[in-house]
Amino acid sequence: MRALRFVLVGIGARSRVWRRVLEEHPGCDVVGLVETDPGRLAGASAEIPGAVGGPSLEEVAGRVDADVALLCTPPGGRHGQIAAACAAGLAILAEKPLADSLADAEAHVSASAVAGIPLAVGLNFRYLAVTRALKMLFAPDRLGPPEFGRFTYERWRDGQLPRLNKYPLAMPYPMLWEQSIHHFDLMRFVYDAEPVGISARTFNPSWSMYDGHANVAALITFTGGIEVTYQGTWAGNWRTMSFDWRTECRHGIAVQREMFGDLAYARRDDPALTPVPLPEEEPWVDDARALLEDFVGHLRHGTPLPCPGFDHLNSLRMVEACVRSASGEGTVTLHEPEG
Ligand SMILES: NC(=O)c1ccc[n+]([C@@H]2O[C@H](COP(=O)([O-])OP(=O)(O)OC[C@H]3O[C@@H](n4cnc5c(N)ncnc54)[C@H](O)[C@@H]3O)[C@@H](O)[C@H]2O)c1
Known part of the structure; x- marks a missing residue:
């Protein structure tokens, strides 16, 4: 079987x-490179x-036979790339977020649906061993269903780093x-729940290097009544990063204290946390590899498309709801509660 031919769009x-x-x-080959920066294009070529x-993808797709457009461009302004992929019949694997507005993301999803083009989004964190193991802790015979959680992500992200x-x-x-x-995608994925309502505040601390708000605080209600308190920042004022996601379940708690690992649990009366063994993996690479494997499986054998665009819209709706709530709309309702 010949290799799947990828055009890489955006060489950053x-x-x-x-x-x-x-x-x-x-089973994969890079047959095309698209980049608006001539120096970067020359280097990759x-x-x-x-x-x-x-x-441009339109131009490259006209000169090479390919199967997939892999979009690694900034999320804003992807209309031309999506249109070119659809016109050339290329399956799309697009880096998250699919767009920088919900309306644009919806337009991309419907354009690909009309063209009959599969559109997957690069939600690699779903593929980490720690994510899979955390999800399994919520089985009825383990910790049982989640009821509330606290998710904190505090990072000094030096956006000037080359x-x-x-x-x-x-x-x-x-x-x-x-x-x-x-983070919102991970919550939906591991809790197997959809957001019902969000109330959020955003702001920028005085030392932030970002023009826009680097801080987010949100109270999120999911289907099944799960309540999550979220705090995320790219302007945490210590270079050492802190990740802490604790979930309270019927029989005890699950805690993940690193982005790529450190998972443990305790039942209510346990004197200490029990660590969950995780396989060795190379962060960023093994998770992308596993996502690619599922994407290839879909194209080759018709297995389910991983991280489909229409599903990603539900995570983007959470982002958009935070913006609206923080802009004065109070609690924003998403899905109606069940029952
Ligand atoms: N899944 C993850 O863990 C993860 C990690 C980092 C970045 N990302 C995502 O990947 C995407 C790209 O981020 P990045 O860090 O590589 O950004 P980047 O700025 O480093 O690279 C983007 C590249 O795209 C090029 N470009 C811009 N418009 C183009 C166009 N119309 N056609 C062709 N090339 C164009 C730019 O010149 C640049 O070289 C973003 O959506 C980002 O959120 C995902």
């Missing part, structure tokens, strides 16, 4: 992971000499669109 920070994962996959390079993207420095709500989107 995130593309490095995808390039490595694609190059190491025996020198490293992948067989690939067709150009400044290895990091620069566009979030000017986004109106960089934390929400770029980072909380992962």
Whole structure:
């Protein structure tokens, strides 16, 4: 069977992971490179000499036979990329967030549906071993269903570092669109629940390097009555990062204290936490690899599309609800509660 042919669109920070994962996959080839920055395009083209390079997906798709467009571009302004992929019949794997507004993301999802093009979103955190193990702790014979939780993510994100993207420095709500989107998606995924209502505040501390609000505080109600208190910041004032997600369940608690691991649980009367063993993995790479495997499985064998765009809209609705709530709308209702 011939390899699946990928066109990589956007050759910035995130593309490095995808390039490595694609190059190491025996069933995938990079046949096209799209980048608006000529220097970056030239650098990548020198490293992948067989690939067709150009400044737009429309142009490159016209010069090379391909199967997939992998979008590693900033989330704003992807209309042309989505239209070009649909016109060329390329399946789409788009980095999160699918867009920088809910309306644009909805437009992308419906454009791909009309064209009959699968559209998946790069929600790699779903594929971490710690995420899978946490989800399993909520089984009825273990901790039982979650009822409430506290999710804190406190990070000094130096957005000036050369290895990091620069566009979030000017986004109106960089934390929400770029980072909380992962957290909201994880909550929906591990709790197997949809948001019912959100009340949020956002702000920027005096030392923040971001133009838009780097801090988010939210109270979120999910289906099943699960209540989550969320605090996220990219302007936490210590370079050492803190991640702490504690979930209270019928029989005890689950705690995840690192982004890529450190999972433990306790039943109510346990004197100490019990660590959950996790397999060794290479953060960012193994999770992208597992997501790619599911994406390839869908294209090759018709297995379910991972992280479909229409599902991602439910996480983006949470982001948008936070913006609306923080702008004065109070508690924003999403899904109606069950029953
Ligand atoms: N899943 C994750 O864990 C993760 C991690 C980092 C970034 N991301 C996401 O990946 C995406 C890209 O982020 P990044 O950090 O690589 O950003 P970046 O700014 O480093 O790279 C984006 C690249 O796209 C290029 N570009 C912009 N518009 C283009 C267009 N129309 N056509 C072709 N190229 C264009 C830019 O010149 C730049 O080289 C974002 O959506 C971001 O949220 C995801």
